[in-house]
Amino acid sequence: MIRERLRRIGSWTRAALFTLFIHGVIIYLILFGLSIHQEKLEAEGRPVQAVVVDQLELDRNKEEEKRKLEELERKRKEEELRLAEEKRRLEEEQRLAEEQKRREEEQRLAKERRLAEEQERIEEERKRRESILSNCEKLVLEEEKSGEVNHDLDGLCEKERQALKEQRAREERQREEERQRLEEEKQRKAEEEQKRQEEAERKRKAEEERKQQEEAERKRKAEEDRKRKEEEERKRKEAAERLLAEQKLKEQLAAEQEARLAAQTEKAAANALSAAAGRIRSSIEANWRRPGASLRGLKVVIELRVGRNGEVQKARIVESSGDDRFDESAELAVQKASPLPIPKEPEYYDHIKEFRIEFNPDE
Template identity: 40%
Template sequence: MARNPVKWGITTRSVMFAVGVHLLFLLAIGVSLNFSPHFIKAGSPAPAVQATVVTEEELKAELARINEKELEKQREEERRQAELERIREEARQLEEQRKAEQARLEQVEKERVAEEKRRQEAEQKRIAEEKLKAEAERKRKVEEQKALELEKKREAEQERLKQIELEKKQRAEEQRKKEEAERKKEEAERKAREAEERKQEAERQRRLEEERRAKEEAERKRKEAEERERREEEARRVAEEARLKQQLEQEETRQNAVSALESMVGLIRQKVTRNWIRPANVRSGLNVVIQVRLTRSGEVVSADIVQSSGDERFDDSALRAVLKASPLPFPTDPKYYEFIRTFNFRFNPEG
């Protein structure tokens, strides 16, 4: 066990103080002897003993001085210990502040990472939306340009026909019928041509619309497939978690069932032994392993030898004892039954 440095120092100083008091006490009674060996002649006066007398005031002053020095040392030690304790407390508080600051910085970093992730996802979504808008705007401008070109062609064609018509009117009347026939023919051709152009434009628009719808349908199916795959994956994950949980629960139940059965093996052996009749001339020390199948109430459904003792009479007597001992002690918890309804039982009447 570690010594308290303050108490140890105080105890040591107390011993030194006590020794000093005893020395002063010896001085106080005036003992100052010279023990040098010498011979005294007969008739000579006895030599005088030199003694020094310390007054009570001097003794008290010396004691007070020593006591004050000891008290000052004790107070200095207490101040030193208090300073050490203050330094330790400051160090502990600084360590707690450091840990708190570290935890705060870690939380700030986590929040920053999460915010950056959200920002990137939003930026990606915005870019995708802008691409879709740009593509739609490009298609719209293409369609507008095509419509303008068609309109210009139509106007140019009309202008050309008007010019032809004016030129026809300027021709001689005798050629009017011929020119009229030609005009009608050209008009018919123009209408047929315009009709064909309109037909082709309508076909082109139809194809564009079909392509647009096909793209939309493909995108919808893709999203549906992704969502379906996500749901299926989630369902598989949930099913796997449920399967593992059920497997763990079953294993735990099986272990509990085995433990419960093992706790009753002694009772089963006692009951079977009570119902066992030793066959004549059967040697001692035999044992046999019997596979026993029970109902929920412990009734023996079947009993079969899985490891013979080598003596058929002993084996048969053990089987009869098991059947006769029915019902056997058996755990009552219904969820244990499926795990231990069939078990191996080693019968050793002397064991």
């Protein structure tokens, strides 16, 4: 119910604002139209003075129009505040109602738990008394058979019979109370269901009325929204095209800059590696052992792959000297010379991590 009232407030707000807007437009057209018409007629009769008089009248009309529009705006704001306050109040009522409903449900469940526990306790108590009475009666029968009479036992049995009778009476009363409670609960739920259906019907009718009131407003806004969206789409496309062109230009400039930097870095790395070639050869020669005195004037080209600190990761003969012993000795010298004295600049590494070196110790 409270939610429906909140929706109705929303509908009233839109209807009230729309009505105020229409009234303002009508007042404006009446005042402004009369001013123009009067100015035209008086101008034809009195060419000079009419201009001054009509201008004063027009100014007065504009002031009056402004005042009325301001009054309409003030009333609109007051109505907005009133409806907002009403909405807040209804929301608070709804919150309190839901809180009350939650508490009542908790109390109902707690009561049902207590009743169930009490029923279980009573049932156990009845069973206990029935067991005691059964045992007591067995003892009495045994005494009667034996010819003995125990008055205390007879009294105890009678006491248990009476207690059991009272116990069963209490259970019957509780069952009757539970039956009445369930009947009342059933009636209460039936009444709530009837109220719910009545409220649903009222909401349905209110919703139909709201839709009818909003349909006119929707149609009026549809054309405005369409034009606004077309304009926004046009501007969006223009902005997107402009941004795309700017992005392409930036990417092109960045790519050119990156290419220039890469070329510069590659050239600098090549120069640095060329400058370090002598040190690399010296390091390899320092670790080389000639495999035979007769092996002179030989050379071999080795392809290397090194880590960032110059450690040799891979060495491969790409141009053999023609002598396996010489080739193997050169390859072994490379491994022993690791790490090689390559340029240490981090930005050079990708350009110099693989290179070839000619090993010619007799040159």
